[in-house]
Amino acid sequence: xxxxxxxxxxxxxxxxxxxxxxxxxxxxxxxxxxxxxxxxxxxxxxxxxxxxxxxxxxxxxxxxxxxxxxxxxxxxxxxxxxxxxxxxxxxxxxxxxxxxxxxxxxxxxxxxxxxxxxxxxxxxxxxxxxxxxxxxxxxxxxxxxxxxxxxxxxxxxxxxxxxxxxxxxxxxxxxxxxxxxxxxxxxxxxxxxxxxxxxxxxxxxxxxxxxxxxxxxxxxxxxxxxxxxxxxxxxxxxxxxxxxxxxxxxxxxxxxxxxxxxxxxxxxxxxxxxxxxxxxxxxxxxxxxx
Amino acid sequence: xxxxxxxxxxxxxxxxxxxxxxxxxxxxxxxxxxxxxxxxxxxxxxxxxxxxxxxxxxxxxxxxxxxxxxxxxxxxxxxxxxxxxxxxxxxxxxxxxxxxxxxxxxxxxxxxxxxxxxxxxxxxxxxxxxxxxxxxxxxxxxxxxxxxxxxxxxxxxxxxxxxxxxxxxxxxxxxxxxxxxxxxxxxxxxxxxxxxxxxxxxxxxxxxxxxxxxxxxxxxxxxxxxxxxxxxxxxxxxxxxxxxxxxxxxxxxxxxxxxxxxxxxxxxxxxxxx
Numbered sequence: 001x002x003x004x005x006x007x008x009x010x011x012x013x014x015x016x017x018x019x020x021x022x023x024x025x026x027x028x029x030x031x032x033x034x035x036x037x038x039x040x041x042x043x044x045x046x047x048x049x050x051x052x053x054x055x056x057x058x059x060x061x062x063x064x065x066x067x068x069x070x071x072x073x074x075x076x077x078x079x080x081x082x083x084x085x086x087x088x089x090x091x092x093x094x095x096x097x098x099x100x101x102x103x104x105x106x107x108x109x110x111x112x113x114x115x116x117x118x119x120x121x122x123x124x125x126x127x128x129x130x131x132x133x134x135x136x137x138x139x140x141x142x143x144x145x146x147x148x149x150x151x152x153x154x155x156x157x158x159x160x161x162x163x164x165x166x167x168x169x170x171x172x173x174x175x176x177x178x179x180x181x182x183x184x185x186x187x188x189x190x191x192x193x194x195x196x197x198x199x200x201x202x203x204x205x206x207x208x209x210x211x212x213x214x215x216x217x218x219x220x221x222x223x224x225x226x227x228x229x230x231x232x233x234x235x236x237x238x239x240x241x242x243x244x245x246x247x248x249x250x251x252x253x254x255x256x257x258x259x260x261x262x263x264x265x266x267x268x269x270x271x272x273x274x275x276x277x278x279x280x281x282x283x284x285x286x287x288x289x290x
Numbered sequence: 291x292x293x294x295x296x297x298x299x300x301x302x303x304x305x306x307x308x309x310x311x312x313x314x315x316x317x318x319x320x321x322x323x324x325x326x327x328x329x330x331x332x333x334x335x336x337x338x339x340x341x342x343x344x345x346x347x348x349x350x351x352x353x354x355x356x357x358x359x360x361x362x363x364x365x366x367x368x369x370x371x372x373x374x375x376x377x378x379x380x381x382x383x384x385x386x387x388x389x390x391x392x393x394x395x396x397x398x399x400x401x402x403x404x405x406x407x408x409x410x411x412x413x414x415x416x417x418x419x420x421x422x423x424x425x426x427x428x429x430x431x432x433x434x435x436x437x438x439x440x441x442x443x444x445x446x447x448x449x450x451x452x453x454x455x456x457x458x459x460x461x462x463x464x465x466x467x468x469x470x471x472x473x474x475x476x477x478x479x480x481x482x483x484x485x486x487x488x489x490x491x492x493x494x495x496x497x498x499x500x501x502x503x504x505x506x507x508x509x510x511x512x513x514x515x516x517x518x519x520x521x522x523x524x525x526x527x528x529x530x531x532x533x534x535x536x537x538x539x540x541x542x543x544x545x546x547x548x549x550x551x552x553x554x555x556x557x558x559x560x561x562x563x564x
Binding site: 016020097098103104127132169263272 | 296299300303304306307312314315317320321324332333335336377378380381383387388399400403407408411412416417418440441444469494497498500501504505514515518519521529532533539540543544546548551552554555558559563
C-alpha cells in the first residue's frame, strides 16, 4: 500500500547521485571520443576538421606511445609486486605480539596520507638527490659514488616513490584481513603440529586471498593513473624514459595542444582501465552477494 | 608450552617491527626535522638534530602566502565532502532500506565511474571549465572533487546503513511515521557514526587529490597540492623551506588519518574488507 509511494520516493532520493554521475561520465567521455576523430588545435585552427582514425594512427606511430604503455605496465606491475609481497610480510610481522603495536601501525600507515606532490618532492630532494640526499650521504659514507637516480634510473626512482606510498595501504588492508582470522583455527593448526610455513600456506594465505585480490585491483586503478609523482620529479624524462600513458596524454593535450592525438590516447587509457575494471567489478560484486 | 618462548619472540618481533616502521616513516620524519633547520644546515649532510629555528616556516608564509593555499585546501576538501554527503545520503539511504532488483547494478555502475582515468577526460573538462569560467574557481573544483569521490561516499554510506537493523524501521512505520520522519528522527541518529567516518575519509581523499587540483587551478583556487608542485622547479637552495611547506601540508591530514585507519580500510575496499 505505502510501498508504491515509498518506491517513488526512493527513486527520487537516488536521482541526484545517479544524474550527476551520469552526466559526469557521459558528457566528457563523449567529447573525448568526438575529439579523437578530429583535427583540433586551439592555437592553429586552420586545418581543423574530421580526420577519421588518423589520430589513433599518429598516436600509435609515435615512438613515445609504445614507451609510455610499457612504462605504465612496468610501473603498475613493479609496484604491485613490491607492495603485495612487502605488505604480506609486514602484516605478518605487525600481527605478532609486541610492545608498541599501535605506534608501529601508525608509523607504517603514515606515507599513505602524504599528498603525492609532497611524497615525490621529499624523495626527490631529501632522499634521492645526487648531492644533498640521504642516499648520497650513505653512498659517500661507504666511499661509493652517489647515484643520479632521476637522471640514470628514472623509472626505478618513480617505482620506489610510488611503492612507498602504496605499501602502507597494502599492509593495512592485509593486516585487517589477517586479524580477522579465527584465533581458534590458528591454535588448532598449531596443536596439530603445523609449522609456521604450512600454517601460512594452508591457513593464512587462503584466508587473505580476497584481501589480496582487493589490494591488487584497487591499486591497479590508481597506479594506472600516476601523474603528480612524475610531474614533480622527472617531468617524464629524460626523453620519454619515465613517461606513462596519463603523462603522455597530458603533454599532448595541454603542452602541445594536439587535442585529437591526446583524445585518442585518452580513449586508449579508458580501454586499458576497462579491462582492469571488468575484473575489479566481478571481485567486488561477489562481495555483495554474500 | 608455546607460551614459554613468548618473551623472546615478543622482543624479536618488537625490534624488527620498530626498525621497519621507522625506516618507512623516515622520509616523513626527516622532512619534519629538516623543516627546523636553517637552509645552510639542511644541505650540510645527514644530521638528525636541527638547530630548532622556525625561520623556514616564517619564510614560507612571507614569500608565498602559504596560508591562502592552506585555506583553499580546507575549503575544497570540506566543501566537496559536504556537497557529496548531501547528494549521497538520500541515495545510499534508499538503496540500503528500499532496495530494488536494480540496486546492485546501480551501485556497481557508480563504482565503474571511479575507474575512468581522469586523464582521458582532461581536455573536455578543461574546455567545459574554461567556457563556464570555472577555471581556477573554488566552486568549480569543489564540484569536481565531489563528483570524483561521490561513488566512494555512496558506497561507504551504503555499507554503514545496511548494518542498521531493519526492525527499527518497521516499528517506526507501524507507528505511522512517514519516510521523511523515519529518516530525520529515527535513523539519522543511528547513522551519525557512519556518516562521520565517511566524512573523515572523504576529506583525506579530497585533500590529497593531485590531478584536477593541479590542472584546473592557477592562483586563486590553488590548494596545497598545486602550491607544493610549484616547488618542483628549484630556484636556489630551498630544502628547509620545502620541508616546512611539506610538513604544514601533510600534518593535519596525517593526524586525521591516524584516527581513521579502520574506516580507511572499509572505504577504500568498498566494504570488501572490514
